[in-house]
Amino acid sequence: MKTKIILFLFMISLFMLIVGIGCEDAKLKLPSEEQPSQQVTTRQAGAAIWDFPVKPGTEEWKSLETIEQQYEAYNIPESLIKEISTDDLVKICLDYPEWGLIYAFNDPQTGFAHVLDLFNGFEELFSRKDAAKELIKVYLEMNPLDVSRLSTDLDKGLFSFQFTRIEMLMATNPIVSLLGDEDERLLLREGITKYRSKEQFPDVYSLWSLSPVAHLCLSILESDGRVSEDIGRRSLKRRALYHDKSVLDEIIVESENFLKQ
Template structure:
């Protein structure tokens, strides 16, 4: 078993945490084209004439804020789905360190700030994550597609949201075990589709699990995540402690 973890850790280190730019086609104007849109429907989206007229990122961020009169009335499930449709969401992957990208997202977007303050954020976000894991048939498509690209980015984005919720709350061990079990399912899904998820895909799962097993007082989860070196030993530690938690 120990040998397996070491091999897995090295695989992720050299392939999962690489910063190779992925050619993932993404169309955020219709992220869930086979689902009913839950929550707030952004009036101005990428691909529209109105979006093209926006001259800079600040203007794009401004038009994507959720009106206060709507924000507080959204159910948490609606809010999770609204955050996942946030047009500039994929910008978190433009940073050398994804956690820096998430910090910028929290700073810029009132929807994610509202979600992180909801008492049932963990539960509702996990439901969306579990649904995604259990409906992964899009990965079987032989060629790249907008739908597949959206699925890949959405799954990893949910993992980063779960990571932030964990860091801001004090869930009991049973809740953490439930979340960890789903994260390990997601981890195995990514391992079985490693060509699709190489790059940030493994990083987001690793960080989400690390937020649970390493706690807030460890260097990985410090206030300066960009200064942290994630090596094979750290990856193997996270893998081992993840398994130890679910086996308690």
């Protein structure tokens, strides 16, 4: 397990390096000509509206003297942000260049909170009433089993990280609060399917990848105010990562039982 964690962190570090040099070829693509829609929607669909024009590799980026200025350069101008459709805003947020920072802290949830504070696109997304539905649309098109079509560990790590990003976004209180009963059940079903699919590739989807989807399901189960006192669940809710897979499995089983009601 320790070796898997080290490998995963190494792949994420490489991902951040690739983004840092602004290499457009770094966008993950499957070897087949026919690619899943989530592969091509994030940067390509949002590019015409906001493609982070000031980023590593550009002349403007070189002129920025502090890390604060660099983070600020990613932000969408106020004159534009309200004009961006929610579906495009979802893709832009998922494509935010500094997502890798969630692994620079003691746990992913702490890092995620830091990332949310850096980019104004997230705040705007959380204010949109249709944000949950647009996120779900993207999530439904994603298939963890497509990782079998990738050959390198780096590509597999980048692919799995796509699920972490959207699952962590959907587990936030602003998004969960937008879910109606039908959306909750739809997202639980999809979360269960994603979890079971990830289990088929344990070398790719370790606890770092299984925890976010279990965390998402737990957030939905507890959206009615029911809060478990279980130590493992509380730790998962706080950190978006838990070291004992049996706790994650229990949440998925509870989600399955909930859908039978």
